Amino acid sequence: MAYTIKDVAKRAGVGIATVSRVLNESPNVLPETRARVLAVIDELGYRPNHAARQLVTAKTNAIAIILPFLTRPFFIEVLRGIEAVVANSEYQLIIFNVDSPEQRTRYFNTLPFLGRTDGLLIVSLPLAPPEIKRLQAANLPAVMIDTQAANLPSVVVDNVGGAFKAVEHLISQGHQRIGFVSGQLEPDLGFTVNRDRRRGYEAALTAHHLPLQPEYLRAGFDRRDWGHQAALELLALPEPPSAIFAANDDLAFGVIDALRERGLKVGEDIAVVGYDDLEMAQLVGLTTIHQPMEQMGRKGAEVLLAALNEGTRRPTLYTLPVDLIERTSSSSKLSQA
Amino acid sequence: MAYTIKDVAKRAGVGIATVSRVLNESPNVLPETRARVLAVIDELGYRPNHAARQLVTAKTNAIAIILPFLTRPFFIEVLRGIEAVVANSEYQLIIFNVDSPEQRTRYFNTLPFLGRTDGLLIVSLPLAPPEIKRLQAANLPAVMIDTQAANLPSVVVDNVGGAFKAVEHLISQGHQRIGFVSGQLEPDLGFTVNRDRRRGYEAALTAHHLPLQPEYLRAGFDRRDWGHQAALELLALPEPPSAIFAANDDLAFGVIDALRERGLKVGEDIAVVGYDDLEMAQLVGLTTIHQPMEQMGRKGAEVLLAALNEGTRRPTLYTLPVDLIERTSSSSKLSQA
């Protein structure tokens, strides 16, 4: 078996309390004692047992991140930001992927992270009031990212405002008939992105005195093939839109695919704007709304670590800005038609 | 504070050992006793303390995954496969991202996961003999994914064979001058992919009696912009290649960008083949080698869990197959030129 604190103490000729003090960098140790202990630790390759330490300190030195759809680029970027911050701390990162509503419910009912982590980072998953209560009862610091809860610090982006910017951009290019393609408005996991972005879409139209046309709204699924299908449906309309705003880049890629299939030149015959600014958006020349995804992760992790280290736990709302990135998919030469 | 096993025992009118037996599903408990204990557990919302359990059982119920470059699609896909398998087990997944050689060295020297995890999944990072020895000394089961170690179970794909397939495909389309764009052949972290794929490239040329032309080899960095630059360099050659094999899709995207900038039609004027079959490859019409990335993750996790649960720990090598996916970037109409 591995060496224990007793082995070190015996070999260094001190008590285990002294070894513990050296380990925990207590100032109350004579320099020569410390040196002797450190030498033995080094010699033996001793490493303190985490479980024992946890048991007595009631600290795990781990934080958990709970996120849906691990493979979607958005979440990956957020994860990357989180990881970067956590890696520079003393904490370890435990990951929980929640893909289905059942899984989600099970998680927040059993709180499997309880007692295994000192804090929680919840990405994009809205929490129901009883779930929030349960978290707080467990006294587990939590930070929400890309979603918010009344009593918890939350890091969000302005989805309504971003969508507004996107649609206003199309209007400024002369478009009057603008379709909106999105995922479900009331999805299983309770996301509000699609709804928020639609609100921005509607607000922009209204602000510019354009009519809201129900047939231009295509809410379906958060999948590229839905973007494809929705675009075909829009094109089949008696009066098809001259521009399409997709609630995320992935949908936009599906839209673009469909338009090309129909022989339309994106950015010339019809304009497309996405949302996310995935890496691929640049390659495709997609005008889109850039979200600071990695920065959301960083910010969330920083807020959590601050709460953990300094005990600051005010339920602040951090809203990160979004920007319109203009590319060729919405170039203006067509629009004045 | 949270309830402890003592609270449950007292309230149920039994000893703590009996509560423990119920918790651990020992058969030696009278059904009515069990029922009473379970009722109290439920009533109190009691949850056993992990640290205490770990301390006495010396099991953490966690496994760690160590991977580089968390955001690269390849690793994400592997991670996804791992997560899917681990989520269905009793284990939790701790993630360590290792991006720099210094970080890498530090990790394998300090083994920060030691005592925090029951097993290790190492993705793509080759281990030096002393590092392997250290792992084995720590008696920590480990499985290698996309890299191999002599004494450890390893899940790999046939990179040499995949590259061979890719180049042979180009040759079959009539190409004789085939460039090769890759990342560093001897990268800091010790990856061997680029080298392996180049070996496949060379083997295919040799097998078909084509000359190896040093000026067609462009080894630089694993970044899209290098693909871009390398392509420009190849085009500037007195006798530029008629086809380019890129060691991964991301490089291929850079290559394609450059070709388009130069006014070349990919798949007509010049052929391009990538490696990885990223989601984006389909959108771009890139012919490429498909790797079962998620499956590699699954397989690795399964092997590790088997080792953990059943104690099977034979150092088996699992080689997963790769396939050529033909798309428009290498369509044959040009090649007979």
Next chain:
DNA sequence: CTGAAAGCGCTTACAG
């Protein structure tokens, strides 16, 4: 500055 002792919350022989 340092050591002996108590205690963290469990599991597991050992008796019965």
Next chain:
DNA sequence: CTGAAAGCGCTTACAG
């Protein structure tokens, strides 16, 4: 089938 007791490897008052 069940309970009292020992022990896992630490940290932390408490004395000195």
